[in-house]
Amino acid sequence: MLKSLNQNKSMTLGILGGGQLAKMLATAAYRLGLNVAIIDKEANTPAGDMTKLEFINGWNNRSELDKFIDVSDIITLENEFIEPDILEYIASYKEVFPTAATMRLVQDKFIQKSTLKSNNINSLPVFKEIFSINDLHEFGNRYSYPFIAKTRTLGYDGYGNFTIHTPEDCAAAYNKFNNSNVSRPLMAESFVNFKSELAVMVARNRNGETAVYPCVETVQQNHICHKVIAPARIAENLRTEAQKLAVACVDAINGIGVFGVEMFLAQDEKILINEIAPRPHNSGHYTIESCHCSQYENAIRAILNLPLGSPQMRMPAACMINLLGERNGIGVPCDVSSTLADGVSSLHLYNKKSSRIGRKMGHITALGSTMDEAIAIADNAYKNFVW
Amino acid sequence: MLKSLNQNKSMTLGILGGGQLAKMLATAAYRLGLNVAIIDKEANTPAGDMTKLEFINGWNNRSELDKFIDVSDIITLENEFIEPDILEYIASYKEVFPTAATMRLVQDKFIQKSTLKSNNINSLPVFKEIFSINDLHEFGNRYSYPFIAKTRTLGYDGYGNFTIHTPEDCAAAYNKFNNSNVSRPLMAESFVNFKSELAVMVARNRNGETAVYPCVETVQQNHICHKVIAPARIAENLRTEAQKLAVACVDAINGIGVFGVEMFLAQDEKILINEIAPRPHNSGHYTIESCHCSQYENAIRAILNLPLGSPQMRMPAACMINLLGERNGIGVPCDVSSTLADGVSSLHLYNKKSSRIGRKMGHITALGSTMDEAIAIADNAYKNFVW
Numbered sequence: 001m002l003k004s005l006n007q008n009k010s011m012t013l014g015i016l017g018g019g020q021l022a023k024m025l026a027t028a029a030y031r032l033g034l035n036v037a038i039i040d041k042e043a044n045t046p047a048g049d050m051t052k053l054e055f056i057n058g059w060n061n062r063s064e065l066d067k068f069i070d071v072s073d074i075i076t077l078e079n080e081f082i083e084p085d086i087l088e089y090i091a092s093y094k095e096v097f098p099t100a101a102t103m104r105l106v107q108d109k110f111i112q113k114s115t116l117k118s119n120n121i122n123s124l125p126v127f128k129e130i131f132s133i134n135d136l137h138e139f140g141n142r143y144s145y146p147f148i149a150k151t152r153t154l155g156y157d158g159y160g161n162f163t164i165h166t167p168e169d170c171a172a173a174y175n176k177f178n179n180s181n182v183s184r185p186l187m188a189e190s191f192v193n194f195k196s197e198l199a200v201m202v203a204r205n206r207n208g209e210t211a212v213y214p215c216v217e218t219v220q221q222n223h224i225c226h227k228v229i230a231p232a233r234i235a236e237n238l239r240t241e242a243q244k245l246a247v248a249c250v251d252a253i254n255g256i257g258v259f260g261v262e263m264f265l266a267q268d269e270k271i272l273i274n275e276i277a278p279r280p281h282n283s284g285h286y287t288i289e290s291c292h293c294s295q296y297e298n299a300i301r302a303i304l305n306l307p308l309g310s311p312q313m314r315m316p317a318a319c320m321i322n323l324l325g326e327r328n329g330i331g332v333p334c335d336v337s338s339t340l341a342d343g344v345s346s347l348h349l350y351n352k353k354s355s356r357i358g359r360k361m362g363h364i365t366a367l368g369s370t371m372d373e374a375i376a377i378a379d380n381a382y383k384n385f386v387w
Numbered sequence: 388m389l390k391s392l393n394q395n396k397s398m399t400l401g402i403l404g405g406g407q408l409a410k411m412l413a414t415a416a417y418r419l420g421l422n423v424a425i426i427d428k429e430a431n432t433p434a435g436d437m438t439k440l441e442f443i444n445g446w447n448n449r450s451e452l453d454k455f456i457d458v459s460d461i462i463t464l465e466n467e468f469i470e471p472d473i474l475e476y477i478a479s480y481k482e483v484f485p486t487a488a489t490m491r492l493v494q495d496k497f498i499q500k501s502t503l504k505s506n507n508i509n510s511l512p513v514f515k516e517i518f519s520i521n522d523l524h525e526f527g528n529r530y531s532y533p534f535i536a537k538t539r540t541l542g543y544d545g546y547g548n549f550t551i552h553t554p555e556d557c558a559a560a561y562n563k564f565n566n567s568n569v570s571r572p573l574m575a576e577s578f579v580n581f582k583s584e585l586a587v588m589v590a591r592n593r594n595g596e597t598a599v600y601p602c603v604e605t606v607q608q609n610h611i612c613h614k615v616i617a618p619a620r621i622a623e624n625l626r627t628e629a630q631k632l633a634v635a636c637v638d639a640i641n642g643i644g645v646f647g648v649e650m651f652l653a654q655d656e657k658i659l660i661n662e663i664a665p666r667p668h669n670s671g672h673y674t675i676e677s678c679h680c681s682q683y684e685n686a687i688r689a690i691l692n693l694p695l696g697s698p699q700m701r702m703p704a705a706c707m708i709n710l711l712g713e714r715n716g717i718g719v720p721c722d723v724s725s726t727l728a729d730g731v732s733s734l735h736l737y738n739k740k741s742s743r744i745g746r747k748m749g750h751i752t753a754l755g756s757t758m759d760e761a762i763a764i765a766d767n768a769y770k771n772f773v774w
Contacts, residue, residue, distance in 0.1 A: 349420025
């Protein structure tokens with residue numbers, strides 16, 4: 001199973017993208033005895049540094065892509081913005097997961113939500129296709145203000161979202177994404193005044209077997225994930241409901257690999273699906289230390305159709321905090337001693353070659369016998385980190 | 388602290404040796420955001436595959452060594468057989484730990500035990516230098532048979548040991564190591580009829596601060612470590628005594644890095660020191676999943692003089708079983724599905740390019756709420772592994 005198709009050596013896992021998710025996938029792959037190939041559009045990415053099989057001209061360069069395909073036995077991705085046509089091209093030579101078909105259902109958020117709805121998953125905000133300023137007005141009039149206008153594709157960390165508070169915002173929202181420079185398909189969604197944001201990671205292998213991680217709580221700052229609390233501090237029946245919903249979502253898109261399902265817990269305690277990430281997810285970093293099998297290893301097990309590992313936590317509580325860049329400049333922190341001094345928190349630095357303000361540069365995970373303990377350890381380690 | 392000395396980039400950790408210990412060191416280094424360089428005398432070693440900074444002509448090739456030193460900011464080792472002169476040469480350019488001085492105290496087992504004794508560490512078997520067959524007879528007559536003749540240097544996994552049961556064995560033992568082909572300095576040690584074999588990993592940084600891992604029990608088969616049980620199933624006061632002894636040993640050799648101290652628990656419940664390994668150790672593999680900070684990460688923290696991580700276990704019990712080669716041929720197993728099926732054991736495959744019977748090819752770690760649980764999981768996963 002782990003043998004390369006063509007030779008008496010180990011399989012090579014090809015990863016589209018070389019960022020921190022690829023780095024943590026590569027780490028899991030090496031542990032399982034695999035080789036790793038990375039393709040990205042630049043050199044010296046976090047994962048690219050970890051292998052000689054590094055292809056730096058990007059997957060849109062056909063000859064570079066061909067070389068990458070050639071050395072890989074099976075291929076996956078860390079980036080949800082890859083054109084499904086590229087995945088289809090790859091699939092004509094080597095197996096690639098998630099499939100082009102799954103990515104087509106996920107990348108366009110209107111198609112994504114429509115797919116869920118047609119699979120009888122109704123825990124969704126109200127959503128509609130938008131083709132004009134007038135469509136936005138109609139949505140607001142019918143479902144009330146505020147609501148969200150969002151680009152159907154390519155949005156992340158809040159980019160591509162516009163909150164429409166009053167009818168006067170409709171034109172500005174529409175024109176932001178459709179003007180002489182850009183033309184982006186839009187959708188509208190009802191605004192969820194949430195109590196908390198939740199996420200569940202689901203690994204699903206080629207037999208359709210799933211491993212479902214605990215429902216976690218994500219805390220955003222400036223639309224970027226700041227902190228993840230595992231498990232979420234909500235009633236157990238709600239956590240279970242979130243897990244069931246997440247599995248239904250991944251089944252609906254026939255997902256093979258690992259998927260992050262982001263959800264809102266509304267004020268009325270209804271759970272509403274926000275979106276699906278078809279890859280390892282920031283909200284699952286904590287699984288490396290906390291769970292018997294991490295989201296990264298399960299991503300690999302899933303695509304190799306191996307039995308999935310247990311998503312159960314080894315300790316009762318975990319807290320993960322992202323380390324975002326606080327300067328534009330080199331990516332190496334001044335000192336990590338104060339953060340490491342507690343002895344129990346786990347520091348991950350991605351070794352990105354440059355830092356930008358707000359860029360994800362690393363993270364800290366702390367486990368605890370209680371949630372208060374895990375959060376206190378993580379908060380303290382984070383406070384002591386010096387860029 | 389993590390910045391390269393000369394440039395605005397991350398430090399590069401150079402590792403002498405590219406085997407599985409280097410692979411697990413490299414994994415910990417990458418997680419901390421470091422780069423990794425590997426030197427070994429062949430290509431495609433487990434750790435060499437994980438970096439472009441791979442030097443394949445060995446450290447005895449001066450120009451190869453120079454290139455390795457050049458790209459490294461700080462250097463460590465996974466192999467205790469490196470000539471101290473090489474370490475001294477390296478130290479004239481870059482910091483290297485453990486130091487040549489420490490290695491001189493460890494590599495020759497007679498000097499090692501003499502050093503411990505001169506530091507008032509008396510939990511030792513009787514030991515003596517041996518220069519002749521007659522010296523062996525005298526040792527046997529004075530301290531009784533059976534006893535062990537062992538080469539003072541280069542022994543591992545039982546190679547270099549000869550058990551002398553009767554006076555008639557003395558000549559054979561001596562002549563095995565001293566004949567027309569070889570001439571190896573010898574020592575004699577009293578035979579310890581042990582109840583169990585113990586080991587304690589100690590990380591010690593440049594400030595002399597230590598992190599002491601739990602006392603574990605090692606089970607050998609054919610002189611090779613088969614299983615590690617953490618913590619050891621002995622009285623707590625004995626485990627504490629073993630930990631104190633281990634720290635005293637590492638202090639005595641002024642060790643900087645991580646060290647494995649192997650001990651015997653004799654029938655009379657006395658603990659006797661067997662030997663010190665100046666590097667990460669097979670008996671500490673379990674720390675990756677079990678402890679807040681693994682022996683590998685603490686080895687790196689120690690040589691960078693960072694605060695050491697906690698050696699405490701996250702769950703009460705762990706069991707590690709080595710996967711030894713069962714054929715001479717390719718290093719990839721036929722199937723790992725059955726081993727992975729339990730979902731909770733952690734499989735490590737080293738991706739060695741060829742297997743030999745008895746060669747360390749991987750390992751399995753299982754954690755448990757109880758020792759019985761951990762052992763049962765590991766035994767079952769091991770039983771299901773198919774080479």
